[in-house]
Amino acid sequence: MVAGGGERPWAPAGAAGLAVGATLLCNVASLAYLLRGYVVDGRRRRRQGCAARSGADDGALLADEETEAPDHAVALPPDAVLNLELGDPTMYEAFWREVGDRAATVIRGWQAMSYFSDPDALCWFLEPEFEREVRRLHRVVGNAVVDGYHLVVGTGATQLYQAAMYALSSPARGDKPVPVVSPAPYYSSYPPQTDLQLSGFYRWAGDASTFAGGECIELVCSPNNPDGAVRESVMSSAAGAKPIHDLVYYWPQYTPITGRAAHDIMLFTVSKITGHAGTRLGWALVKDREVAKKMVYFVDRSTIGVSKDSQLRATKILSVVSDAYEAPPAGDGGAAVPRLFDFARRRMEERWRTLRATVAASGAFSLPEEIAGYCDFNKQTVAACPAFAWLRCEKEDVEDCAEFLAGHKIVARGGKQFGGDARCVRINMLDRDQVFDMLVQRLSAIN
């Protein structure tokens, strides 16, 4: 994500007047003309290609569209502010352009109008084809057990994480909310999301390593956001701790797949698998039927289900991903479909190799040590390639790394927001090539 430096300061301004700065609102202020160029360009293309055109000429339309230049042809100005604070996964756009029209979704005016997807299902707003493709993808990748699990769909993993906390803490037991903990550094959005409504059921209680123990909800993010560490639950279930496993990065491009996860509640999101963050679609695999029902109740009450349009689109997207790894159906003489995990792992390995070399050469920074393991999916030993770089500034005169990088027109999220060290920052590794390349140039110039 990129911003010209001239028009607006990099610092969060959008959150003025709010009790807590917004996750993304902050970043709105950090963008300017070049990104606006991207967005306007993309919007124009979308306006031509989708919403304002009749479906009747889609064939011709699709053919026209392919001649347009891809986004990465736009040059970055040398003084652009690089906003790498968020995990916007725009790196994946290049892959989906390569896939082309076979990943397009068509939704007719009269389709998917009802509140219901399957009135008889426990999760009645879950589109059955989407469920089928989710289960198929987990089987293809081998990263989670799906048999015997209930599937609950949500507006991103974000909504499901709240649904899971609700399910584990309601009805209220006594007059104290259940404490919610996670070992630092933890995902910076956990505290404000947990306390958004000052719920009487649950309340953020901070770093798990300083928590006194007893009944609590533990958020286990693995690979961990921000530092990519492989984690297991640290709290005692015997003492009443209930884990929620946030596995949104447990995919082969980011980490070795060392086995099928089989925890009580496991959260996933389309955003971090295929890059479709704007689709706002996540799912939970839930072992216990009553917990799943409470999660469904939460999603019902908070948004009366989940966008059918997003589910239809994700069904198509996930089917394209799985198709590429399964044998083509008999009689299909078409060209091979590009393979998502191969694309993304190649890209991530290149980026991490480049970043590690840059950091090693500069001496001003350090990164967590590289870890590797045998990946059941890739059938070889691979290095972990986290979606974020947890960069530490080693310069003696720098106490706040985010502030320091801002001076070099690099916007990153400071370590304190993760309950950690202000000398660390989290940097998005999933932005477009041009942005990543300029990041590396800037870091290599710091010494």
Add this chain to the structure above:
Amino acid sequence: MVAGGGERPWAPAGAAGLAVGATLLCNVASLAYLLRGYVVDGRRRRRQGCAARSGADDGALLADEETEAPDHAVALPPDAVLNLELGDPTMYEAFWREVGDRAATVIRGWQAMSYFSDPDALCWFLEPEFEREVRRLHRVVGNAVVDGYHLVVGTGATQLYQAAMYALSSPARGDKPVPVVSPAPYYSSYPPQTDLQLSGFYRWAGDASTFAGGECIELVCSPNNPDGAVRESVMSSAAGAKPIHDLVYYWPQYTPITGRAAHDIMLFTVSKITGHAGTRLGWALVKDREVAKKMVYFVDRSTIGVSKDSQLRATKILSVVSDAYEAPPAGDGGAAVPRLFDFARRRMEERWRTLRATVAASGAFSLPEEIAGYCDFNKQTVAACPAFAWLRCEKEDVEDCAEFLAGHKIVARGGKQFGGDARCVRINMLDRDQVFDMLVQRLSAIN
């Protein structure tokens, strides 16, 4: 909504184990083979037509699809349970089939992938074309002032109503949550949605007519769900009452449009305008910038924005609606587009005429008196045609109308859930023709 009576009882069973029965979960249990027939049929069609097919042959695909029989060709068994408890607006499917392919939406694999729609906008997850079509539609209909208002998009009006309560009550003032009130009968989902998280900011306080006064949030639903009454705020703003205007039924098919509403916070939803309930898309028109920003913050924190796919689809749907009421562009020689509000008003007037005649003939029931007024949109005096019938059982031996109707295989929501009279029930007037026709047959047989 229809259910065969054999397999499952009509009574809510899905909510077992939950503190409060779910809005929609209840109804899951009330459905059986015939509706399943509908759904499976619709699903099969969708699978062929959308998710599993490449966009490259959309033209041919669209042509194929048109030959399929519409849903209403499926016969209802005589013992079907009629589930009219919800407001599922499936009546509109017939309209969108008539519109045909010009209402189809195509979304390419690489489109709308970012979290952002417009990074510079106050509501950064709002698609600019969607905003444009929303403002255009309000101008076409004349039901709300849009100039000078901020537009916030949400996952249905449901999410925005919570966002608005959050915006009006945070940061917490003192240690007591702000009371939330509405005059009975009020929308039955207000209490459980308000108290879903036992928020420290706001808390349901019941019927506005028995509220002691002072600082509060007043929910003003007009036309009112369940009884269709035209409402104004009843609490005193001088005493600290802050209204949220829920105007989801303020459209010309339901009520005379008597002027452009210009309240501080006004909520709308695609579901009740075009029937696209599964799209889960609503918007708020908000006068105050700081309130709008807090609402954006709430949607950011609870779901990190709103489905782009839903917004792209709704952009197309709303543009088709407005196009039909505006002059066709020069050189367009195509056939006229069907007009949504004409279709829906015609259908609603027929249904209400039939229902009123049935009730008058039976003597066992009564309905709120018909109201009429001059409609600025239709340019004539029209009767109100509420989306729900608020039916009262006048039989002396009946104290619970919902229970009584259940004995006649009609599932309706009982008046107590609306803070009102158990002799009343709310019946959905927006289901498919066949279901409505059978409802009338059954009611006319009761005496």
